[in-house]
Amino acid sequence: MSSSSIRAHLALVALLSATTFYFAYKSRRLNKFLRHSEYRKKPENPNPNKGKLFFISQTGTSKTLAKRLHALLTSNDLLFDLVDPQTYEPEDLSKEALVLIVASSWEDGKPPEAAKFFMNWIDESANDFRVGSLLLSNCKFAVFGVGSKSYEKTFNMVAKDLSKKMRELGAGEVLPVVEGDVDGGELDVVFEDWSKRVVAILKSGGDRLENGIVNGEASIVGVESDPVYHEYDDDEEEEDVVESEMVDLEDIAGKGPSRRSVNVAETNGKVKDGKRDMVTPVIRASLEKQGYKIIGSHSGVKICRWTKSQLRGRGGCYKHSFYGIESHRCMEATPSLACANKCVFCWRHHTNPVGKSWQWKMDDPIEIVNTAIDLHTKMIKQMKGVPGEYSIFVLLDFFILELQGHAIIEATLLSEMKNNSKLIIQSIDLSVVLTRKFVHVGVTLERLNEGLTPRHCALSLVGEPIMYPEINTLVDELHRRRISTFLVTNAQFPDKIKLLKPVTQLYVSVDAATKDSLKAIDRPLFGDFWERFLDSLKALRDKQQRTVYRLTLVKGWNTEDIEAYSKLFSIGNPDFVEIKGVTYCGSSATSKLTMENVPWHADVKAFSEALALRSEGEYEVACEHVHSCCVLLAKTERFKVNGQWFTWIDYEKFHDLVASGRPFSSKDYMAASPHWAVYGAEEGGFDPDQSRYRKERHHKSSR
Numbered sequence: 145m146s147s148s149s150i151r152a153h154l155a156l157v158a159l160l161s162a163t164t165f166y167f168a169y170k171s172r173r174l175n176k177f178l179r180h181s182e183y184r185k186k187p188e189n190p191n192p193n194k195g196k197l198f199f200i201s202q203t204g205t206s207k208t209l210a211k212r213l214h215a216l217l218t219s220n221d222l223l224f225d226l227v228d229p230q231t232y233e234p235e236d237l238s239k240e241a242l243v244l245i246v247a248s249s250w251e252d253g254k255p256p257e258a259a260k261f262f263m264n265w266i267d268e269s270a271n272d273f274r275v276g277s278l279l280l281s282n283c284k285f286a287v288f289g290v291g292s293k294s295y296e297k298t299f300n301m302v303a304k305d306l307s308k309k310m311r312e313l314g315a316g317e318v319l320p321v322v323e324g325d326v327d328g329g330e331l332d333v334v335f336e337d338w339s340k341r342v343v344a345i346l347k348s349g350g351d352r353l354e355n356g357i358v359n360g361e362a363s364i365v366g367v368e369s370d371p372v373y374h375e376y377d378d379d380e381e382e383e384d385v386v387e388s389e390m391v392d393l394e395d396i397a398g399k400g401p402s403r404r405s406v407n408v409a410e411t412n413g414k415v416k417d418g419k420r421d422m423v424t425p426v427i428r429a430s431l432e433k434q435g436y437k438i439i440g441s442h443s444g445v446k447i448c449r450w451t452k453s454q455l456r457g458r459g460g461c462y463k464h465s466f467y468g469i470e471s472h473r474c475m476e477a478t479p480s481l482a483c484a485n486k487c488v489f490c491w492r493h494h495t496n497p498v499g500k501s502w503q504w505k506m507d508d509p510i511e512i513v514n515t516a517i518d519l520h521t522k523m524i525k526q527m528k529g530v531p532g533e534y535s536i537f538v539l540l541d542f543f544i545l546e547l548q549g550h551a552i553i554e555a556t557l558l559s560e561m562k563n564n565s566k567l568i569i570q571s572i573d574l575s576v577v578l579t580r581k582f583v584h585v586g587v588t589l590e591r592l593n594e595g596l597t598p599r600h601c602a603l604s605l606v607g608e609p610i611m612y613p614e615i616n617t618l619v620d621e622l623h624r625r626r627i628s629t630f631l632v633t634n635a636q637f638p639d640k641i642k643l644l645k646p647v648t649q650l651y652v653s654v655d656a657a658t659k660d661s662l663k664a665i666d667r668p669l670f671g672d673f674w675e676r677f678l679d680s681l682k683a684l685r686d687k688q689q690r691t692v693y694r695l696t697l698v699k700g701w702n703t704e705d706i707e708a709y710s711k712l713f714s715i716g717n718p719d720f721v722e723i724k725g726v727t728y729c730g731s732s733a734t735s736k737l738t739m740e741n742v743p744w745h746a747d748v749k750a751f752s753e754a755l756a757l758r759s760e761g762e763y764e765v766a767c768e769h770v771h772s773c774c775v776l777l778a779k780t781e782r783f784k785v786n787g788q789w790f791t792w793i794d795y796e797k798f799h800d801l802v803a804s805g806r807p808f809s810s811k812d813y814m815a816a817s818p819h820w821a822v823y824g825a826e827e828g829g830f831d832p833d834q835s836r837y838r839k840e841r842h843h844k845s846s847r
Contacts, residue, residue: 195224195242198232200263200302202248202256206290210246213339222346229262237266243285243315244342247306251667253298263302270309281314288338292498293325297671300324318345419505422482422497431481436605437519440507442612445477445516446605447523455527455587455595458837462724462769463602463630465821465829466776467649468792472591475520475598475627478605479512479612484636486667487655500669502613509618513625517598524595527587599795604632604651610640619645626799632694636670638679642686646808648798649690652680652716656701657708665701681716690793690810692720697748699726699741706751710758719782719810720791721763723752725773745773752777766791767821770828782811789817 197217199210207228214226224244237243250256255263269275289303300323307321322338324331422442423431436444450461450471460471482497482504601622603609610633612618622629628648633641635652644650656662659674670676684691693716697703713721725743743751749768752775756765759777766778766789776791783790792815801808820827830836 195222195244196227196232196240197224198227198229198243198245198247198262200229200245200247200255200259202250202258206246206248209288209290209335212335213244213246213342216339216343217346220343220347222343228258230258232262234262234265234269237283238279240280240283242346243283243310245285245287245303245306246290247287247300247303248290249298249300249302253301255302259302263306266306266309266313270312275313277312277314279313280310283310283315284318285310285315286317286319286342287321288335289321289323290331291323291325292669318342419503422480422504427481427497437523439477439512439515439519441505442481442507443477443479443512443516444481444605445475445519447520448474448476448602450474451476451524451595452527453837454834455524455591456837457588457591457835459771459830459834462722462772462774462776462829463600464831465769466720466722466767466774466791466817468795468815468817469600469628469630470594472595473598474600474602475516476602476605477516477520478603478607478609479509479615479618480609481607482611483607483634484611484669485634486669487665497607498669499611502611506613509612509614510621512618513621516601520598521596524592527592527595598627600628600630602630602632603647604630608634608637610637610644615640616643616645619647623799623802626796628793628795628798633680634666635677635680636668636673638676638683641680641683646687646689646802648793648795649692650684650687651692651694651722652684652718654681654693654695654709654712657705657712661702661705665698678715681712684716684718688807688809690720691716691718692722693718695721695723697723697725697743697751699743699747701741703743703747703751706754706758709755713759713762719779720766721755721777723748723755723775723777743773745770748773748775765823767817768823768829769821771830775823783814789822790814791817791821 197210197214199206201207210226214224217224224242247259248256254260269279287303287307289300291298291300291303293299300321303321303323307317311317319338319341322334324334423438428438431438431444434446436446438444448461448471450459450464451474454460454464454470454472460469461474463469463474464471480502482499484498484500486498609615609631619629619631630649630651631644631647632651632653635654641650641652655665662668662674662677666673693712695709725745725748726741745768749765752765756763756777761780763777764780764784765775766783767776768774778784778789778791794813794815798813801812818831819825820832821829
């Protein structure tokens with residue numbers, strides 16, 4: 145062996161030896177550090193005697209409930225870990241001695257996504273003969289369910305299934321399942337009662353726990369007891385929940401008023417004259433935060449952004465382009481905040497009540513109209529502060545310079561103007577040039593005064609207006625005041641449609657064209673929802689006044705069903721078909737939609753043209769409103785006269801026809817559509833008399 149080879153081998157041995165010595169030294173130092181360091185890893189469960197408190201929730205409200213119970217247990221020296229099932233290993237259930245579960249049901253009675261693995265494990269274990277019925281024999285448990293009784297067969301299915309499966313696995317139930325009903329109006333009270341019973345049993349210990357279930361079979365708790373609120377330590381998240389979060393009704397538990405609003409909460413859901421208020425304090429707080437003005441116990445009104453827009457001269461909504469309404473004179477309202485669907489694209493995030501029939505206290509229809517107009521006009525008056533003729537407070541000095549030397553301006557008035565700019569409006573006859581400047585800026589006195597006298601009512605704010613038993617009286621009152629009516633129904637109450645008196649324009653929401661897609665998109669309460677949907681379309685066919693199919697396109701959900709949609713045309717034979725891209729209303733645990741589900745206007749146009757082509761000339765694309773991503777199909781034989789579209793409405797003639805009491809049809813009050821509203825026009829449905837305003841967007845967009 146050469147000397148160079150020997151040196152190489154020696155160098156390698158030296159390197160390996162040094163490396164071995166180094167790692168041995170570092171290992172010894174690390175072991176010493178771990179033995180003496182205050183940061184050494186602690187055992188996951190330092191107290192094996194702790195119980196487990198699980199929350200199963202879609203929107204986070206069951207977590208809030210569980211936190212409330214956890215605080216109560218802690219204050220009574222009962223040690224529990226608060227557990228999210230998606231972070232828990234279900235196989236460890238066999239090691240637990242005591243388990244409490246607050247469980248909400250989600251779509252079709254299934255568990256929320258975060259709890260699916262946990263629930264599937266329990267279900268599979270209960271159905272696996274190899275597991276046996278003693279797996280959870282050392283475990284005692286209790287379950288509180290949160291759901292809506294309107295869903296009937298799937299009401300609190302998750303809670304009931306949990307109870308059944310855990311008993312099959314040998315666990316002992318220390319309390320019967322309590323099925324809290326959000327429609328009862330006293331969900332918080334029911335939960336408080338259940339919590340107190342849990343604490344009493346746990347503190348008593350002994351035989352009550354050893355013997356398992358207390359008081360026999362499971363019960364449904366809803367409306368019997370008056371609310372009683374008890375004080376204990378809540379965290380800030382719980383106290384602020386009414387003010388800071390929107391509420392999904394199927395998971396509304398725990399959203400009740402905090403200690404700071406006990407006096408309000410004590411009237412929550414009280415029975416009056418045998419009927420409950422539809423709007424509980426919890427629902428009221430959530431809707432008012434969104435800008436709703438609540439009328440009585442079940443109605444609402446809200447100012448539309450297009451009303452504000454046209455007041456400022458910045459353009460009207462698609463109904464202005466399609467049907468000639470004056471958006472700044474339109475009142476958006478509903479006599480029923482309740483709905484029979486929980487649509488995935490609901491822009492109210494499911495904060496309104498749900499129900500399949502009218503079961504609440506009923507307010508007088510005349511009083512609803514009076515209050516709605518009063519609240520609407522108050523909101524219109526608030527537009528005085530919006531840039532426009534009243535913004536002269538800000539621009540005063542500029543306009544004083546313009547007015548210097550004007551014949552009607554005196555020196556004394558100029559000095560007063562600086563102290564009281566309203567004098568400009570009260571005392572000065574502005575020139576045409578200056579008036580144009582004011583109009584360009586925004587709200588004018590003329591438009592503001594017009595807005596204070598609504599001429600249209602969109603009964604489409606939220607919920608299902610046709611559910612209201614006195615809907616015909618309400619419509620009559622609006623027509624008596626010469627206010628037109630645009631009523632939208634969700635196609636689940638065909639008998640109500642048949643009984644409805646003539647309205648200016650009747651809409652039916654056609655959110656999907658097949659049974660499966662309608663169930664997925666609308667998430668209806670009715671089991672026979674498809675039959676009701678088809679019967680609603682048939683009822684529409686018999687109406688003599690203007691009728692509309694309203695399609696909301698959701699990419700990835702219902703944009704591929706052109707053939708199926710076209711088949712629905714012959715059932716209802718509508719005058720018009722409105723096709724609109726879904727509006728993205730922000731992220732929500734109650735909706736799976738993202739911006740990827742929002743179609744472009746080009747997508748809506750392509751869908752509309754394909755649908756019109758499929759009708760073989762029965763319908764043509766008549767109008768569009770690019771800003772709203774909306775296109776209108778119209779029945780050719782009725783509304784295209786000598787090559788010109790007549791989709792607009794002669795509102796004065798409509799009111800005269802209603803007042804006459806004689807039968808009339810949609811052709812009797814149609815009016816010519818302006819050139820700028822017609823499909824393909826350069827204006828894209830934007831009224832050229834308005835000033836186009838484009839927002840500067842500084843945020844990044846992936847679209």
